[in-house]
Structures are given as C-alpha cells and as structure tokens.
Amino acid sequence: MYEFKMKNLLAFASLALFTLAGCDSDKSEPTPSVEIPVVQESVSGEVSGTWTKGGTYKITGHIQIPEGKSLTIQEGVTVLFSDSVIKPEVVVKGNLYSLGTAEAPVKFTVPDSWKTAKNQFGNLWGGLIAGPKSSEFVLTNTILEYGGAVTTEESPSVKAGLYKAAAGEHVPVLYYPNVSGKLIVTNSTIRNFNEDGFYIEGGQVIIANNYFYTTGVSGGDAINIKSGVQADVAFNVVYSPNTNALKLSNSGDRTPQAYVVGYNNTIINAGWRRPTTKGGSIWLEKSVRADLYNNLLANDRYGIKRDKGAPEDSRSVISNTFYYGHNQTTADQFQPSDEIVKGVNDIISAKAAENDPKFVSYPLTTDMQNATFNTSWDFHLQAGSPALAKGKTDFTRLFANGIVVNGITYKSPAPASFIGAFGTK
Template sequence: MKFKQIIIGAALVIMGATGCKKANSDVDPDTGNGTVTGEISGVWQKGSTQVIKGDIIVPEGKSLIIEEGVTVLMDTVAKPEIIIKGNLYVQGTAELPVRFTVDPAFRTDAKKFGKLWGGILAAPSCSELLLDHAIIEYGGSTTSDASTSVKQGLYKAIAGENLPALWFSNVKGKLVVTNSIFRNMQEDCTYIDGGRVLFANNTFYTTGLTGGEAINLKSGCVADVAYNLIYSANTNALKLSNAGDRTPQAYVIAYNNTMVNTGWRRPTAKGGSIWVEATVRVEVYNNMFVNTRFGVKRDTKKPEDSRSLFSNNYYYGYDQTTVNQFQPSADIIGGTNDVIGKKAGDNDPKFANFPLDNPVSSPNFNTAWDFHLNAGSPALAKGKTNFTRNHAAGMEMNGTVYKSPEPSTYIGAFGTK
C-alpha cells in the first residue's frame, strides 16, 4: 500500500551499534519537499525535491517509494551514501524520471567523473530494489574510515574504495534496473554480489576515470542483461564472474546489447567489451561490439563454465588494430554465427546517427547520437531468438511484474525505427 506522505524516523530509533542518527527533516506536507538525513521510509511524492544533507538509511523491514519526477539532490560537501537495509522502489516515467544528482553548478566538465556523493548501497537484508526510469549521476565518492558503509561493513568495507552507483548483495533478493541512465561516475556503475537480477533498456556513458565496469556481476547472481547501450566504459561493458563463492553459481544471459568504444581508456589489456572468469556460466547472444578494445575475453587462468554458449554476435572496427583484437584466440572467444570481418571497416552497422570515426579514447557522449539501424544494415535478421531467459516469467516488484524482454531477430539493442 502506498502512503500519502513521507514518513521519516517515526520512532526516533537510536542505532547504538551503528551510530546512525535519527531522521531529520523539514518537509512541506503538500509537496513532499524536504531536507533529509538519517532514517527514512514511506513515500517521496511525485515532483518533489529531496535535499540529502547526510547519509540516509532505509531501515530493515521498511520501504522507501520514490515517485515519478522526484529530484534527489545530494550535498557535495557531505557526499552522502544511500544505504538500503529494507526495500527501495524508484518508480519514474519516461516523461518524469527520478534523478539522483547534485546542484547544477557542480555538473561541469571538470567534474565529469563525479566523486560528489556515494552511491545506493543495498545491504544483504534488502530483499527488493527497483530502479525504473532513474537517472544516477556524479556519484562514486571514495570511502574513508568515517564512511557509514565502512563502519557497517557494507560493500568492500574498507577506506579508500571508490563506491559504485549501485551495490546489491542479497543472493535471495530481487534487483530490477530498467529504462535508466548511469553517467558521470568515478568507477563502477554497478557491482552486484548476488540476487535474481534484471538489467534491461538502460544507458551507461561517461563512466570510469581510471577503471570500472558498467555492469559487474559476481557469484550468487542469476541475471538477464538485455537491450542496454554502453558507451566508453573505462574497462569492460560487462564483467561476468563467479568470484565470491556464493550460491547459486553466477549464471548470466546477456543478449541484444550495444557496446561502443568500451575499454579504450583502460591502461592495461584487461579492458574491452565482455570479460568472463572464475567458472561463471554465461550465454552471450546478439550483442553488437563497435570499436571496443577486444571481443568477448576470458581469463585463461580462471576460465568460464564449460556449459557457456556464445553466438550471433557482431563486430565492427574502424581501424585495423581494433579488428585484429576481435579475432578469436586463446583469450578472445569466438562464437557460432558471429559476424566478424578481417579488415578495418568491415560490417558497417549503418547506425542512424553515429560517427564511426569518433575518437575511441573520448568519454564524451552526444545525446543526439542514434544507435538504431538503418534499412540495409547487415545486423538485421542476424539475431538468435530460440533460447530461454532466466526471468522470462518475470519478477514482481511493488505490484508490477518485470519480465526479461524477448530477444530480437536483429543484433544489438536497437532495430530500425
């Protein structure tokens, strides 16, 4: 049931063991606008602005619902963390997304890789987390001994770590991230340590100052990753790993994603497009790689599960060096029915609007670019559709069922208009 007003710290709970402050707010009851620190649950109302002056915590057993059009404005001095011990439901719309951001004065080119607030950190007690039509930007600050996440043993629980935009850690929980944008982050956009997971129809760009992935999945994850656009992630677009020894074994089906210019700002050879390791079980279909540093790449010392499948993926390189790094080898995985050429410029995908000679080292993203396929694209009618997704039946989140989208006969995240 949805509440009609924000409920903040209703019981003046003192978190003696964790040092958590009680909730503090100054809220307009008609708009829901407020200044917030401490414990929080209930509803942030449609169109309101929530000014986050310090770390906030959704307590275990409680939920926070953020309605469409809410702006969550993070203080750049306090650099708050959003810690979810209960549940979080972010329910924006295409017209009115929910935006986690900072004051416009700080949204500058000098701050393009964020570091201005922490991230959304979901403790193992968080059973459900939904981001639907959210924008998450300018985060990824570095932890210190004083960070709440360090004190409470969350994420990596040590000082000096660059926080991801989103961390989720309940192997029995549910995580759905859809129709959302991650941008201007210092390092990883997402770091997922387990759960039933769906990433679909998202966009990632201008992320990773010196490292980091767009989607980083570890053991305990049973995930579908589909129809995402990932531009210029510093290291990999997707890092798929069974590291962590959690049950169940990581099993990821990644299909119909478009990856462009990924891995080129990574100073070592590990960066690229999709990295698989440590007995992760994967199925990789219908993905488009354009000017990415490598094709799908394995850790030869800790390879993927032998049941993994790769097919119907598409490669384009503007220069010969890029094309050479797509070619199958001991560490570059070739798939069945892949579309992969030998010469620079082979397999032009015929994007609606994207300069294929765009500098691959540039993290700058032009929102006017259009990665739909023009008629006559060789990526049309090359996709695989006869496979089963992990979450085809869907997962219910706060009254709505979110299903993994059907695969397409085209390759990449976008067909023709």
C-alpha cells in the same frame, strides 16, 4: 379547486427550492485544488515511506532505509545531493522502489552548478549501497549521475561492512549483495560516475533497456556480476566504459553459481581508457556461466575475452555477436584466440571498417578514447544494416515469466531478430 391550487403551490415551491439549491450549489462549488510538489530542504538519517510525485528532497547527510522498511520514490522526484563535504551515501538495508516514468523520471543528482567539466566523472556523492537483507530493489526510469565518491572510515557503508568495507574505495552506482533478493533496473540512465556502475553479488536480477556512459576514470566496469547472481542483461547501450561493459565472474563462492544471459546489447568504445589491457567489451572468468547472444561490439578494445587461467563454465554459449572495428588494430584484436572467445554465427571481419552497422547518427570515426556522450546520437540501425535479421531468438532467458516485486511482475524483454539494442526506427 382548493386541492388543485395546493398542488400547484407545492409544485411551485419545490421548483423554487430546486432552483435556489442549484444556485447555491454553483456559488459554493469548490475551487480545483492544485498540487504543489513538496520541497524538503534538509534530509539525512533514516528515511522510509513515500517521497511524493514531483518533489525535491535535498540530501545534506548520509541517509539509510532501515531493515524491514521501504522507501518508494514517485515519478518526477529529484533527489538532490547538496553537501559537497560529506558527499552522502544512500544505504539500503530495507527496500527501495524508484518508480519514474519516461515523461517524469526520478533523478539522483547534484546542483546544476556542480556539473562542470572538472566534475565530468562525478565523485560528488556516494552511491546506492544495499545491505544483505535488502530483499527488493527497483529502479525504473531513473537517472543516476555525478556520484562515486571515495569512502572514508566514517562512511556508513564502511561501518556496516558493505561493498568492500574499506576506506579509500570509490562507491559504485549500485551495490547489491542479497542472494535471496530481487533487483530490477530498467529504462534508466547511469552517467558521470567515478568507477564501477553496478557491482552485484547476489539476487534474481533483470537489467534491461538502460544507458551507461561517462563512467570510470581509471578503472571500473559498467556491470560487474559475481557469484550468487542469476541475471538477464538485455537491450542496454554501454558507451565507452573504462574497462568492460560486462564483467562476469563466479568469484566469491556464493550459491547459486553466477549465471548470466546477456543479449541484444550495444557496446561501443569499451576498454580504451583503461591504463592496462584487461578486458575491453565483455570479460568472462572463474566458472561464470554466461549465455551471450545478439550483442553488437563496435570499436571496442577487444572481443569477448576470457581469463585463460580461470575461464568460464564449459556450458556457456556465445552466439551471433556482431563486430565492427574502424581501424586495423581493433579488427585484429577481435580475432578469435585462446583469450578471445569464438562464437557461433558471429559476424566478424579481419579487415578494418568492414561490416559497418549503419547506426542512424553515430560517427564511427569518433575518437575511441572519447568519454563524452552526445545525447543526439542514435544507435538504431538504418535499412540495409548487416546486423538486421541476424539475431537469434530461440534461446531461453531466465526470467521470461517474470520476477514479482512489490506486487508487480517484471519480465525480461523478448530477444530480437536483429543484433544490438535497437533495430530500425
């Protein structure tokens, strides 16, 4: 009997302790923590490490990523250039990884109050200027806007001998010079910049699925590639660049020879705002090797154009280009000549307004001098578009197997069977 009572007593005690422990656990359960995005009020000088998700970093002076170090910018970060006198530059001597998402892009921008019609072409901060030992540079889901300030004798890029290393030059959105480096730009938006978009003098490069618009006051190309570059450039939309969407050149005598595979890009209203007549869609010169497929040119000033005195490499391939000119002048300036390159299987007409690509919502009568982009425009193709099922897919791109950067493999996208950056929805 004693043993039975003791067993029951012990069982009751254990149950009571368990119950008390459960009650104590309920009472002491921690309140869920809430992440508060960081706000750094004044950032200048050397930077590295990680800028954390959703944070705001107010740039009040020139900043620099030192050689051998890296800066990772997480999704949703705002890099806010807040000094209208200094107009800061970002010098990247080490590595930069700007890793936004579609839902939470990284933004390189200025205060909203500065985004006026007067500042349509930026000039309010510098740009991203890489050094010759910057080995890895990634921009994914990143918005870059309102930059392109002019250099002075005190500019870090001038003092370091980067870009054109001279005062009085407008800084591009991105300058990259390392022939042994790796540059990835995908799913990003480049807008409201003073002159060139990208000026690239070296590296293994993928530029894909981006938008470029409202760039270049009196000159400038969206993507300017020189010797030392091996690049896949694909599925980009370039609207109204001052001069060319793609300027492809082997100038500079760097090794390797510039080789660009450019495919499935949509280029609209290019070249009309340039005071002189150089270019107007895609420009080829100085022995660049260029393989161009499935590019859609709508209302551009010229067709694919070469420098007659210094043309492209004879191994270059031009194929399946779609041309649309709303007026007769444009249609005439698309016609093949010793300057305008004739491709294989091009879709081209000598008559104005033939071959309507049937964009979902872009009015093809838009003034070709217009530089203001309407974000409601949709460059997908409607059913029945003559650009559908006319693309070439059996060609070799340079980085189908990918470029490994910081442990991640970035692959150039597979070509599409339609012409242009988008098919049907």
